[in-house]
Amino acid sequence: MAETPVPEIRTFLCRSDNIGVLIRDPASGACAAIDVPEAAAVLRALDETGWRLTDILVTHRHGDHVEGIPEVKARTGARVTAPARAGDAVPGVDRRVGEGDAVTLGGFTAAVWETPGHCTDHVTYWFERQRVAFAGDTLFTLGCGRVLEGPPEVLWRSLSRFLPLPDETTIYSGHDYVQSNARFALAAEPDNENLKARAGVAARAAQEGRFLVPTTLGEEKATNPFLRAGEPALARAVGLEPGADPAAVFVALREWKNRF
Incomplete structure (x- = not known):
């Protein structure tokens, strides 16, 4: 049986108590941010790791999870995936998803x-x-x-x-x-x-x-x-x-x- 590929994951603080997360598939180099609470913190984590952001996966529409998206998307060109039920509340959305959908990140x-x-x-x-x-x-x-x-x-x-x-x-x-x-x-x-x-x-x-x-x-x-x-x-x-x-x-x- 093939060994399950293991993601590289980096966590860091954003704002005062938000958690920023990057997940990367080392085989393909595909990398996603889970929400963007603060653009500066996410961009700094990318600089520190040398990873190239390909995706932003949004969990929900609240401002403390999405306010950094425009700057990070402009800097990286990352594709933004967000809940369909959020409507237009999430900036820069490329794909809207809901129950039963699947999201790919490289081989994940x-x-x-x-x-x-x-x-x-x-x-x-x-x-x-x-x-x-x-x-x-x-x-x-x-x-x-x-x-x-x-x-x-x-x-x-x-x-x-x-x-x-x-x-x-x-x-x-x-x-x-x-x-x-x-x-x-x-x-x-x-x-x-x-x-x-x-x-x-x-x-x-x-x-x-x-x-x-x-x-x-x-x-x-x-x-x-x-x-x-x-x-x-x-x-x-x-x-x-x-x-x-x-x-x-x-x-x-x-x-x-x-x-x-």
């Missing part, structure tokens, strides 16, 4: 998932062979996105799509909210030993100027309260009976986090 192929909840147009790019998912503002390390459009149950359905993926799946999110997420997670599930250990790792990483992005699905299933809404301890934490509908537990957790 990503399935497009529509993952609404944070906003109606949000998509995730799932590179199945590489076991890599670019989740934007849907799923964060130790947290999830804020619900800005639609009922919170929609975001729960989007998050639930990640649960059957292999535990070794690497997940890249759009922001570094790890410290605040860890504080909330510990408030919601203070007796979770895995979570306590992970919060300690996160605190040390912050002291060293690092961030816990990417994460793995296995780590999130063990420590992220929003993926653990089926656990009795989290049902009790929000005043529901053990065995309550995970969607109801999730809604209560999300409302609590909004006030936290």
Whole structure:
């Protein structure tokens, strides 16, 4: 069996807490930015790596994810792929995609998932062979996105799509909210030993100027309260009976986090 090609991936901070990501196929040289929160940071990462940008894959239309696109596209000629549901809100779009579409990057192929909840147009790019998912503002390390459009149950359905993926799946999110997420997670599930250990790792990483992005699905299933809404301890934490509908537990957790 042929060995699965391994992508080169570079992460870096943009703005104050956005995560910039470059993914490159070393065989072809094809390289994509996942969103462009800030043109200068993306161009600097390209200069540092020597990679040539061929694509920009947009997860959703919010300004802190797309405002750098015009400058980066002008400098690189990169093709912009964006959610069809974003309409004209994303600048410079060359291709619009939705559920069931596929995106190619050199020898890599990503399935497009529509993952609404944070906003109606949000998509995730799932590179199945590489076991890599670019989740934007849907799923964060130790947290999830804020619900800005639609009922919170929609975001729960989007998050639930990640649960059957292999535990070794690497997940890249759009922001570094790890410290605040860890504080909330510990408030919601203070007796979770895995979570306590992970919060300690996160605190040390912050002291060293690092961030816990990417994460793995296995780590999130063990420590992220929003993926653990089926656990009795989290049902009790929000005043529901053990065995309550995970969607109801999730809604209560999300409302609590909004006030936290």
